Amino acid sequence: MTNRNIKAIKWFINTQLLGKWYNVAYATFKVTSKCNLKCTFCNPAYYSGTLEEGSTERLKKVIDNLRDSSVVVLSFEGGEPTTRPDILDLLGYAHDGSFYVMLTTNGYRLGDPSFLSKISERIDFLHYSIDEYHWNLKALDNLCKFREFGLKVNVQTVVTRYNINTLEDKVKKVRECGYKILLMPAVDYPDSKVKLEPDKEQFYQVLSYLKGKYGSTLNNSWGFIRALKGEFPKRLTSYAITIYPNGDLPYPDDINGEVIGNLSQNKLGELLNSYRAKELRRKMMENSARYEYLHLQTASFNSIKDLAEYAREMGKWAFTGKA
Template sequence: MTEQNELGGFLIPKQRFSNYVRYLKNFLLNNFTKRKIPYTGQIELTIRCNSSCPFCSFHSLPPEITEGEMSTEQIKLLIDKIAELGVNALTFTGGEPTLRKDLPEIIHHTGIIHDFMNGIATNGYLMPKLLKEHSFEGLDYILTSIDYPTAKQHDRMRGIKVFDKVIEMIKIAHSRGIKVIVSTVVMKDNIHLLDEICELTERLGCSAELFPCEDIIREFPDKICQIVNIKDMIPNLFQWGRTIRDLKKKYDHILTDDFSIRVVEQGGFGKNTTFFQNVLRCHVAESFLFVKHNGKISLPCKIHPIMCVDAFKYPLDKLYNSEEVRAMIEMHDSYDFCKNCRLGCAIAASIPTNFRAVYAKYIRGFIDGNLR
């Protein structure tokens, strides 16, 4: 049986209790001192991918961009450095992180050696096999996707036969005590199916995130990647907001909170309105440490890097408290490229900086049973 601590009447697993203490420490440091420590970190293990989603450009990247992945030892050293900085949680993404054979070793180093709250973002295709072959001790959660309620529809969109594997992965993960969050990309042609998707994810015992498809312009050296017909997929944002609010009245496992809905409905960050200026500005440069597959830290954010720093050449504490990075942090969402940004990663990274938003998404969500 898992040892637990009681906090405010709630039971929290002992092996992750330190994360809550660390978050509180970072919140106080970031808000009441000049020292800055990101709340979360994300390592892009690879930008190779085995699916071909029409709203993503990763599957079409040329070899000169996808090459240069960090070695296992480099990633473990990077995790050591992030732990030394005092970051609270760490996630692994791609591309498709399960394409790396060292993923179980990386998870063990993260969750067991360093006690990070941690998770992986995966399409789920390889996960059933990996979960059967490895214990994945130390893994807290899996973030995966279900965009349609049937295998035929979902597999057509993802370009691989993955729906049934996702269902199998969820069942195995839950048998191991690993939580699963299902992130649905809401598009024009599936918004009418969200009720069916939520019914499915509730039955599977998962939490659900429901963010709209976005026009993501990825900037690489000498190359900019953008999906040509992406605007044909993006739903009406007010229809999306109304739909999510209605679904939240019916289902209690939906994580998408009112703060996030309001950011999206009002057109995203970069607006000089009362809500954005006084309630929730973008804090991604301050709160979210992102490391690319080649070991470069992207600042102020992973989509629009204006500074790329070798994570192995510079102490992370000095980097985050340097004049250059402090200036980026103070800019918040004032850059030209910030206008109309409503990406889930930027919103999620900004929520931990605002206690009202933390309460709305996490504390209230925990009380209401959204977090499963």
């Protein structure tokens, strides 16, 4: 059993049996704030390159820190993470069995077979953002080609009030390749000029229809879907964190939180156990309506039924390569 699976079992015991629910399992590492695109719904902080970026060595320290923590899934995101010249080095460093490594990309470098081949040796799951707002819908027509590289692809599609009725075609194309699709709601930031966020009730209706019909092709958990209509899990917690490109930890997330330390210097467990983190968690729970996507998706793991179903789906995908 690899280290990441032992960590997953320890995480389960600590959170579900011992009540230490501040142990996180999922880390979104935003390794850069540079991007080759400027999507309408994106927070400019994530494409303007204004967030301080850590050096390769500093980011490796962050990875070491996470290796010693409860984090089981490490997702490299941005900005566009492949704009970092050291991205292959960082992915390779993380891919030693300590984590399930994911890479989230808008795909602009995936046309290069040599790069793709190197990526496929260093990650477990490729998260490919495809939708109208990334201007790359055509990628759905040629999606199955990633099978040649042995990649497990999870398409990430941002759902807005304008494309919510076009989702089924996308799900069908993803299903043909045996991949998964995650439908993420656009978030309107306070200063967003264009309002894109989908209506919650409508999003609930569409997601439950698609999940009922296409099952595990949809990566959204039932727990997340039910939360859209206000049916939250009994214990409303989160098992996800976001990390900035310089290693800073905004807590509980980058939208509602504040930086509580830097993971190239401070142990994650100590930061999460601090008085400040406890206070911020308390505030987050009082304001559950503003929960970010990842909090809701991971909070649904507090239902053993939802967790078992999710683990079954992911296990099947990891071992058979088919969603």
